[in-house]
Amino acid sequence: EVHQLVTLIGNDLVPKPHERFHPSFETFRGVPRGIPDRDTPLAVVTMFEDLGFIHRWRISRTTLARFTLMVRKGYRDPPYHNWTHAFAVAHYSYLLIKNLHLDREGYLTDNEALSLFVACLCHDLDHRGTTNTFQVNSKSILASLYSSEGSVMERHHIAQAMAILNTEGCNIFENLECHEYSKILENIGHIILATDLSHHFKILPSLGRMVKSFNKKDPAHHSLLMCLLVTSCDLSDQTKDWRATKQVAELIYKEFFSQGDLEKAMGINPDKMMDREKAFIPELQVQFIEGVVRPVFVLLAELFPGSEGTQQSLQAVTDILLFWQKFREIYLTKYGTHHGCSL
Ligand SMILES: Cc1nc2ccc(C(=O)N[C@]34C[C@H]5C[C@H](C[C@H](C5)C3)C4)cc2n2c(-c3ccccc3Cl)nnc12
Ligand SMILES: [Mg+2]
Numbered sequence: 001e002v003h004q005l006v007t008l009i010g011n012d013l014v015p016k017p018h019e020r021f022h023p024s025f026e027t028f029r030g031v032p033r034g035i036p037d038r039d040t041p042l043a044v045v046t047m048f049e050d051l052g053f054i055h056r057w058r059i060s061r062t063t064l065a066r067f068t069l070m071v072r073k074g075y076r077d078p079p080y081h082n083w084t085h086a087f088a089v090a091h092y093s094y095l096l097i098k099n100l101h102l103d104r105e106g107y108l109t110d111n112e113a114l115s116l117f118v119a120c121l122c123h124d125l126d127h128r129g130t131t132n133t134f135q136v137n138s139k140s141i142l143a144s145l146y147s148s149e150g151s152v153m154e155r156h157h158i159a160q161a162m163a164i165l166n167t168e169g170c171n172i173f174e175n176l177e178c179h180e181y182s183k184i185l186e187n188i189g190h191i192i193l194a195t196d197l198s199h200h201f202k203i204l205p206s207l208g209r210m211v212k213s214f215n216k217k218d219p220a221h222h223s224l225l226m227c228l229l230v231t232s233c234d235l236s237d238q239t240k241d242w243r244a245t246k247q248v249a250e251l252i253y254k255e256f257f258s259q260g261d262l263e264k265a266m267g268i269n270p271d272k273m274m275d276r277e278k279a280f281i282p283e284l285q286v287q288f289i290e291g292v293v294r295p296v297f298v299l300l301a302e303l304f305p306g307s308e309g310t311q312q313s314l315q316a317v318t319d320i321l322l323f324w325q326k327f328r329e330i331y332l333t334k335y336g337t338h339h340g341c342s343l
């Protein structure tokens with residue numbers, strides 16, 4: 001498949017995204033999950049090309065093809081935390097960089113923009129469909145490796161990304177100067193660690209301050225911005241249409257409930273959110289979107305008020321929240337209580 005992909009992109013055949021994929025590919029309404037899996041490696045390469053990364057960082061096309069296929073292969077196939085999710089997250093970062101001109105406008109350095117896109121592609125590598133808490137409770141190998149530092153899964157995702165870059169013929173950063181190279185690895189690690197939602201809650205007060213008075217010269221602001229951006233990308237499924245969002249919620253709870261079943265079998269009492277007998281999904285989704293998702297897109301819209309895309313994303317999240325609130329009301333009035341709710 002490397003040969004096939006290389007031939008495609010080798011002789012400058014990298015197509016324009018909207019022509020090859022879908023007119024909505026470059027818009028915030030576009031649903032990257034609609035791209036067939038077999039087309040996603042080429043779509044990744046077109047995004048690298050479209051963002052000017054291939055030229056700016058002298059990335060060899062064959063190396064890029066190998067890297068992309070290795071990353072896709074590095075994902076397992078749990079219901080939600082698979083390659084399709086990584087591709088969707090990376091696509092949203094592509095939209096942000098392209099439409100907000102994050103590098104050109106000085107919100108991010110060139111290096112940070114490339115770091116964000118590559119970190120999104122790699123941010124859930126080798127995910128097993130279980131949470132950090134599960135790693136610790138089940139005393140997994142990954143917990144034995146990383147639990148002392150916290151963010152167990154995220155540290156594993158970083159290790160997997162580094163392993164791919166260290167694989168012969170897959171290091172897309174091979175032509176970077178020394179200081180750029182070490183900077184990019186540091187940024188990618190920082191960004192992937194920021195996808196742990198408990199980290200997001202810790203920095204939330206600082207994000208609020210950063211958004212109020214962003215200082216393009218302050219590296220700390222750049223770091224906080226990269227954390228906010230990657231969290232918005234990780235949650236970007238919630239900025240699409242209701243049908244797409246509902247399908248995603250089904251995948252997430254399929255993964256959560258499998259973990260809950262596993263925990264029960266292991267004699268561990270699962271979190272309500274993971275227990276198919278106790279979870280009332282509409283309520284959980286109202287809480288998550290109201291408490292976590294919408295505040296992220298409010299911050300993003302505040303930071304980029306002139307961008308249609310961020311306003312659209314905030315509006316979409318607001319609509320999704322309304323849907324879940326209606327869903328919850330109907331369910332509660334119809335059934336009085338919520339036992340045995342299924343989507
Ligand atoms: C739709 C939707 N619902 C979601 C409901 C709940 C949670 C969730 O991790 N909750 C918490 C709740 C407390 C405090 C922290 C740590 C743990 C304890 C677990 C977070 C995530 C959800 N999520 C994600 C998502 C984003 C980043 C990583 C993993 C995932 Cl799954 N992406 N989409 C969704
Ligand atoms: Mg993750």
Ligand SMILES: [Zn+2]
Pocket residue numbers: 085089123124195234
């Ligand atoms: Zn993710």
